[in-house]
Amino acid sequence: MSGLGTVPIWLSVVIAVFVVLGSTLTLIGAWGFLRLGSFYDRLHAPTLATSWGTGGIALASALLASWVQDRPILHELVVGFAVIATVPVTLMLLARASLHRDRMEKAAHLPPELLQASSDPEHTSQGAPSTSSE
């Protein structure tokens, strides 16, 4: 990284704003992850980090690299896209595992219409009654 000194002040400000935005959102997400009480609530906190948390830092990195290397550097956008496209797999896996367990235990915090899905005799032998799109 040689040409850092050539970055004009207005671009530095834009990059700094994106970096601070991304890292702040990631921090808030982590803070929420720590503080929230229920499993399903905790599913929501990291999505701050995976949306604009990642997005802000990736945009800042792309802007800085593009200026320094004097050509558009779009690697970071591919990273952002890959994160957005793969996060649902993890979160759905966690959510469905939790739902399955709650159904087995007849957890009180599940609404009754969700409990019923697995008490249907047709499906209980096969375990989870549903198929997801993944």
Added chain:
Amino acid sequence: MIARLLPHPLLVLVLAGMWMVLTRFSLGNLMLGLGLAVFASWTMHALQPERVPTRSLRMLPRLAWTLFVDIIRSNIAVARLLLTEGSGCRRSSFLLIPVELRSPTGLAVLAIILTATPGTAWVEYVSETGTLVLHVFDGAESEHYLHVVNNVYVPMLQEIFE
């Protein structure tokens, strides 16, 4: 013949485009990228023989823009809720939404949309009844999400995939 050689033309284009974005533009890179993309599309064909039907891609920019705006808005909303956690009266809730969308690819894209948007988490989809179960971080927004899924995203995805 063309269909046998190029089972997923759109995938080839996108992958080759991505290769060009990641490398410096040159004829060699273009050929290497195209070769890799075609090879990847054969692999994709082996994994999933049927082509993903796309009826119309005209809706795609509007979908991307709607999602972009939605993600910004819900980032702000969820960040505020997390910072005021404990003092407010936020109650999360489960939301059952009957969706008309049946295309597996469309549903996969809907899953990405809803997960990428903070505040909604995809819990399950019951294919027999077409019911989608979401977990909503702020239960007071349930009506809003019901409207957004059924009146905004599902019609767009139906236009693209069905």
